[in-house]
Amino acid sequence: MMKDSMETKLDVDAMNVKFSARDVQVHYGDTHAIKDVSVDILDNTVTAFIGPSGCGKSTFLRTLNRMNDTIDICRVQGDIYLDGMDIYDPNIDPVQLRAKVGMVFQKPNPFPKSIYDNIAYGPRIHGLARNKAELDEIVEKSLRRGAIWDEVQDRLDAPGTGLSGGQQQRLCIARAIATEPEVLLMDEPCSALDPIATAQVEELIDELKANYSVVIVTHSMQQAARVSQKTAFFHLGNLVEYNDTNEIFTNPQDSRTESYITGRIG
Amino acid sequence: MTAFPFLLLILAAVVGYAINRVAARGIRDGGSRLHSMTSYHGMYSALLVLVPVLTFILVWLALQGAVIDRLIMSGLPDGVLDGLDGGGIQLVLAEIKSIAGGQVFGTPEDWKIAASERLLTTRERADWLLIALVAVMSLALMIFARTRVKADFRARQGVEGIVTGLMIFCSVVAIFTTIGIIVSLSYETLRFLERVPLSEFLFGTNWEPQIPLREDQIAAEGAFGWLPVILGTIVITVIALVVAVPIGLFSAIYVNEFAPKKLRTIIKPLLEILAGVPTVVYGFFAILVVAPAIRSFGQSLGLDVAPNTALAAGGVMGIMLVPFISSFADDALSAVPQSLRDGALGLGATRGEMMTTVLFPAALPGIVGGVLLAVSRAIGETMIVVMAAGLIARMTINPLDSVTTVTVQIVTLLIGDTSFDNPKTLAAFALGTMLFIVTLGINIFALSFVRKYREAYD
Structure with missing residues (x-):
């Protein structure tokens, strides 16, 4: 019954699918971290991955921009398509993929450089600006979209590491935006932030969905409910349930989902 | 009892x-x-x-x-x-x-x-x-x-x-030992300066410490200008660093970031073995292998090459310093948090771009600290240069020429018949004092450099 509803849903949104994963398996050495995950992630939508610690949600997020390639013992099987293109095809350069699929990490990680150089980092290595004026423009635009321009506009030469935690995380989001990605992956972006900074980042995520497909891993079910339109629940490496966020939180189909959102497992 | x-x-x-x-x-x-x-x-x-x-x-x-x-x-x-x-x-x-x-x-x-x-x-x-x-x-x-x-x-x-x-x-024992060394060095140095004026020592360009030890011995009046000696030390140190810094740095970068895990477990211990080779063995290597090779190669090009070249001594000393620099650089690079690597890779940087634009600048204080400590070691290194460098002090910066160093001169001045009321013997202490001042200065500079930039990332 549930499978039927999923399939109809996929058909309706077929035009709008950004990522489509089929039978993805991930192994860390002997550990089978992701089992048979198939999911379609939509454009202009915030998709939340929830689940207990160690359920594989971060691992799956990192397969989407091939960040797992940097871990020696990690093996990925199955197919993941970005706009119909197989991202694990040998002809695909992971470096170019990551320029298209930006990532924001759990802990704010600004480079020990000036705020300006942090934002300009991506555009510089990808040659997005032809001259200084264009670069200035990209930096300003990105900082504005990152909702941090007003706070830093008169100290662009100050080191990015000197900002507060919430500002650093918005700086990192602005830095990811500056390379003009199509998808933004966020791995628990608010777990190191206080409630006020969290609210600012959540507001920002909501604005970002106008231009990007946003995938966010979160431990906070309230956050998933607040910011996402789609929610995927992972448990022990399986994708247990994937549906509209409202449905997941009000009418979960699987007993494990219900146990998790009511706080009985996790 | x-x-x-x-x-x-x-x-x-x-x-x-x-x-x-x-x-x-x-x-x-x-x-x-x-x-x-x-x-x-x-x-x-x-x-x-x-x-x-x-x-x-x-x-x-x-x-x-x-x-x-x-x-x-x-x-x-x-x-x-x-x-x-x-x-x-x-x-x-x-x-x-x-x-x-x-x-x-x-x-x-x-x-x-x-x-x-x-x-x-x-x-x-x-x-x-x-x-x-x-x-x-x-x-x-x-x-x-x-x-x-x-x-x-x-x-x-x-x-x-x-x-x-x-x-x-x-902790006080170490401090008092240092003070004791300084006092004894400066005491003998002052006795030297009673016999040879400071200006001649500091600015003289002639180093010929031939002083008759006995009344009836025939020898020329000595000359005690330390400039040619320190110049020799500088030439050999520069050659050593030209060899050691690139090799050490690139091997550290390779081992740290690019080498497969298996290769890393082989290369690192090998580099550490290199650090355990006694300097006297490096000296053999310099006189028996490197110096003749440089000489025959230079002569085949029609160059005039001395048997004891600064290049041979400096080059071998550079090899000695490689593990020193590479282990410092490796530590500094490893200390850069993984989150910065992820940040760069996540923005679509290649590993090379990540290395040059993020890791290297973040690790720079540690790397520079290592290089400066290597400089101190090169200046103070004795055995290789005693064996492979020359004895005659010349005002030259030609690496194919024979030069001598401060440490070599200290050794030669104190070997054989010595008497402690003779400027020849006392000159060794004056040179030692200068060496002490120079390496102390470099160490202080290295420490303050590292301290100043230490908190670049957090």
Whole structure:
């Protein structure tokens, strides 16, 4: 019954699918971290991955921009398509993929450089600006979209590491935006932030969905409910349930989902 | 005999530990709550006995010889020392001591034999006196420590106080040793500067320390300008760094970021073996392999190459410094948080871009600190240059020429017949002082550089 509803849903949104994963398996050495995950992630939508610690949600997020390639013992099987293109095809350069699929990490990680150089980092290595004026423009635009321009506009030469935690995380989001990605992956972006900074980042995520497909891993079910339109629940490496966020939180189909959102497992 | 007071002391410490511990246990078992654990009560007694009595024994042993000598000499019959200078008196004392040791040459005077017998009995008495004093002091301290054992006695604070004192003492030892080195160096340097003017030493461009040691020896007047010597050191150091910095840095970058894990586990230990090669072996390598190779290669190009080239000595020294620089750079690169690597890779940077734009700048303080410490080592390195560099000081920066270094000159100046009222010998101390100042300056610079940029990332 549930499978039927999923399939109809996929058909309706077929035009709008950004990522489509089929039978993805991930192994860390002997550990089978992701089992048979198939999911379609939509454009202009915030998709939340929830689940207990160690359920594989971060691992799956990192397969989407091939960040797992940097871990020696990690093996990925199955197919993941970005706009119909197989991202694990040998002809695909992971470096170019990551320029298209930006990532924001759990802990704010600004480079020990000036705020300006942090934002300009991506555009510089990808040659997005032809001259200084264009670069200035990209930096300003990105900082504005990152909702941090007003706070830093008169100290662009100050080191990015000197900002507060919430500002650093918005700086990192602005830095990811500056390379003009199509998808933004966020791995628990608010777990190191206080409630006020969290609210600012959540507001920002909501604005970002106008231009990007946003995938966010979160431990906070309230956050998933607040910011996402789609929610995927992972448990022990399986994708247990994937549906509209409202449905997941009000009418979960699987007993494990219900146990998790009511706080009985996790 | 000398070991006996020490054994006695250790015994006293162990017994004191046991007594206090048992006493403390007795109080605890009697129902009172102890402030400190029983082992602290034991340690308190042991340390209270050990530290003062050990200090006493060491001071006693240090002074014993001098005091006994004084006693013996003052006990000699009147008049026998008349007309003798300091050296003569020392000679008499040495003779008395050798008679006491059983080595009799010729037929010594009766008063010398009597003095030697007195020496032996005095020594024996001193030994017994020391043992008695150690026993009395240990016992007194043990009893005192035992009386302190009470339920609310803060034995832990007492032990911590004594241990803190010991740690302070240990750190002060290193400082005072350094001060001692500076004092002795500068004393000899000042004596050198009494004979050779400072301006000649600092700004002279001629280094020919040939001074006649005996009145009748034929030799030229010496010249003591250190510039050609320090220039040689600089040339060899620069050559060593030109070899060591790129090789060390790139091997560190490769091992740290690009090497497969298996290769990394092979390369790192190999580099560490390189660090364990004695410098004298590097010296062999320089004179037997590198220098002839450079010479024949240079001659095949029609160049004029000296048999002892700065290039050979500097190049081999560079190889010696490679593991030094690479391990510093590797540590610095490894210390850069993984989150910065992820950040760069996540933005679509290649590993090379990540290395040059993020990791390298973040690790720069550590890398520069390592390079500057390598500079200090290159300047102070002796064995390789003694074996492979030349002896004649020239104002040249040609790497194919033979140059000499400060350390080589210090070694040659102090080898063979030396007398300490001669500028030739004293010049070694002046060079040593300058070397000390230069490396100290570089070390201070390195430390302040590292400190200044240490908090670049967090």
